[in-house]
Amino acid sequence: MPRMLDVSEDVRAEIGDEEADRLLAGETAPGSYDCTSCRTPGDTEQERTSTVLFVGDETAVLAFAHATCIPSQVVQVAEDQLQGAVRSITGEEPGTAAGAPDTGGGQAVLGVTSGLVLINGELHPALVVEPTAPIARPGTTGNGGDDFLPLLIEQGFVPVHALDQMPGTLPGWSVLLAMGQLHAVLQPSAPGGGPVAWWQAHQPLQVTDGWRTAANKSHRVLVFAAPVGSIGQQPREDLLRDALEMASAGGRLVAAAMPLAGT
Structure with missing residues (x-):
């Protein structure tokens, strides 16, 4: 029986016309599936369904999602992450992860914390990014300075003076939530190329059901960033908010809103 599938041109180009037509x-194609975005059941015979192709260096995995959650697309994922997803690795402790930044500066590790942030009476899914060491500007020889925030502002992040306003959406950037877990923050590559990872989890990062529900409802994630030593790993969301407010009051916080990519 024909399925209510959306197969994008990019997905078709990767899997070939014959396989796309068979789908x-x-x-x-399966009849029923668990949406790779919201993790709730879907039915390809009853509702529009997106085909999402995760592609690594050697492995490709075809997943399915509600068309109302995400469009059909090809998502580039690190091979080790894709293998990990195939093996259903559960990831690190909820709320924390680390990856290598591509800020153009030093090789510091970025710590990422997930949480819900209340703005104007509404809870928003957020990620808080903080390096483990100062970030140097490209081409400089570590002089003890920290160019993390200036580099991000040049990329389009905006300074946060108070946590009562929504930051604007940053064009070309997105947050990859694959198979219900956080995989990466993606940034634009050279013109004509696909998105590349600015931050990438060593292992898929688990997020709470509340965080995932809020993200799938708004299709948007707020990404806050602060220099090393500004936020720390806060065990509760009220303490995380306190740390964010202190960083913003001290002029040490930038932010941007990003759409969900992939799942």
């Missing part, structure tokens, strides 16, 4: 005809 649409229902020969290889």
